Amino acid sequence: MTTPEASAATHDVEQQPAETVIEVRDLRMRYGSTDVLKGVDFSAHPGEVLCLLGPNGAGKTTTVEILEGFRLRSGGEVTVLGTDPATAGEAWRAQVGLVLQSWRDHAKWKVRELLAYLGVFYAPHSTPDRPRPYDTGELLERVGLTEHANKRISALSGGQRRRLDVAIGIVGRPRLLFLDEPTAGFDPEARRDFHELVHNLAAAEDTTILLTTHDLDEAEKLADRILILAGGRIVADGSAEQLAAEVARESEVHWRHNGERHSHATVESTEFVRQLFERHGSEITDLEVRRASLEDVYLTMVHRHETGQVDAAADEFTRGVR
Numbered sequence: 628m629t630t631p632e633a634s635a636a637t638h639d640v641e642q643q644p645a646e647t648v649i650e651v652r653d654l655r656m657r658y659g660s661t662d663v664l665k666g667v668d669f670s671a672h673p674g675e676v677l678c679l680l681g682p683n684g685a686g687k688t689t690t691v692e693i694l695e696g697f698r699l700r701s702g703g704e705v706t707v708l709g710t711d712p713a714t715a716g717e718a719w720r721a722q723v724g725l726v727l728q729s730w731r732d733h734a735k736w737k738v739r740e741l742l743a744y745l746g747v748f749y750a751p752h753s754t755p756d757r758p759r760p761y762d763t764g765e766l767l768e769r770v771g772l773t774e775h776a777n778k779r780i781s782a783l784s785g786g787q788r789r790r791l792d793v794a795i796g797i798v799g800r801p802r803l804l805f806l807d808e809p810t811a812g813f814d815p816e817a818r819r820d821f822h823e824l825v826h827n828l829a830a831a832e833d834t835t836i837l838l839t840t841h842d843l844d845e846a847e848k849l850a851d852r853i854l855i856l857a858g859g860r861i862v863a864d865g866s867a868e869q870l871a872a873e874v875a876r877e878s879e880v881h882w883r884h885n886g887e888r889h890s891h892a893t894v895e896s897t898e899f900v901r902q903l904f905e906r907h908g909s910e911i912t913d914l915e916v917r918r919a920s921l922e923d924v925y926l927t928m929v930h931r932h933e934t935g936q937v938d939a940a941a942d943e944f945t946r947g948v949r
């Protein structure tokens with residue numbers, strides 16, 4: 628992530644719960660003579676988990692930094708929590724959480740002290756439905772750092788440090804949380820805990836989450852909606868299932884009946900399975916329905932982009948998914 632370079636005049640408005648948390652229309656970004664974003668459109672609603680995917684250099688960081696108010700766009704409309712991030716002030720910022728690549732400062736601080744210290748900033752922005760900041764003990768528990776609460780930050784392992792990054796991102800109980808490669812360096816258990824935490828934040832606290840990752844498995848597990856950015860536009864927008872159905876309309880159904888293996892390709896796998904059970908009931912064993920993986924979808928989209936078919940790909944998804 629880069630240094631903030633946005634913001635001329637700032638203003639704060641009374642923040643009302645917005646129907647749409649993020650609204651991006653025809654977002655454009657030009658660096659010198661290069662157009663990196665050529666008309667990005669998407670929106671996010673309260674409690675949704677969105678994952679932004681795309682090849683290196685596609686413009687994910689640029690997009691996220693514009694939404695965070697750290698970068699000024701070249702064109703288009705952007706509204707985040709009801710406000711244009713380019714001119715938003717402190718009250719807006721207090722509702723937005725960031726989990727950036729690792730927190731490197733304050734090495735001599737202890738974990739609990741740092742969280743309590745950072746929390747103070749959010750107290751003036753507390754509301755009855757969103758008490759701010761998080762109680763430090765509860766927060767430590769949530770991110771799995773209770774037993775490390777009195778350790779110096781310099782003494783944390785990489786994974787513990789990342790948990791602290793997450794705690795720093797949510798200490799103000801944000802309505803919108805940006806996560807940049809959130810589980811880089813996590814062991815499988817920490818990763819599973821983190822996924823639970825994200826589901827919990829979205830479901831119980833109605834926090835909208837926008838994450839960037841290169842880990843497709845993580846995207847599939849976490850995201851309600853996946854956005855693929857390629858060629859300066861969103862070329863796919865939908866759930867992992869919707870996107871898979873667009874790339875490979877047929878799913879493969881495999882099953883065993885009277886000891887014999889069978890398989891069948893169909894666009895209506897649910898209906899096919901229902902009929903299968905209607906005819907053979909509990910004689911059916913080893914049932915499996917395979918659809919295109921997110922990796923298949925992603926590689927197909929990126930390939931279309933690289934071979935200049937990106938407009939066709941974008942049109943297809945716009946038609947099929949939205």
Ligand SMILES: Nc1ncnc2c1ncn2[C@@H]1O[C@H](COP(=O)(O)OP(=O)(O)OP(=O)(O)O)[C@@H](O)[C@H]1O
Nearest residue numbers: 629658659663681682683684685686687688689690
């Ligand atoms: N400040 C800048 N000035 C000029 N060009 C820039 C600047 N920031 C980014 N770019 C260029 O814009 C393009 C998009 O960069 P960006 O960092 O947004 O991509 P990304 O999708 O986040 O990539 P990665 O997956 O590699 O992190 C790249 O070609 C990059 O070189």
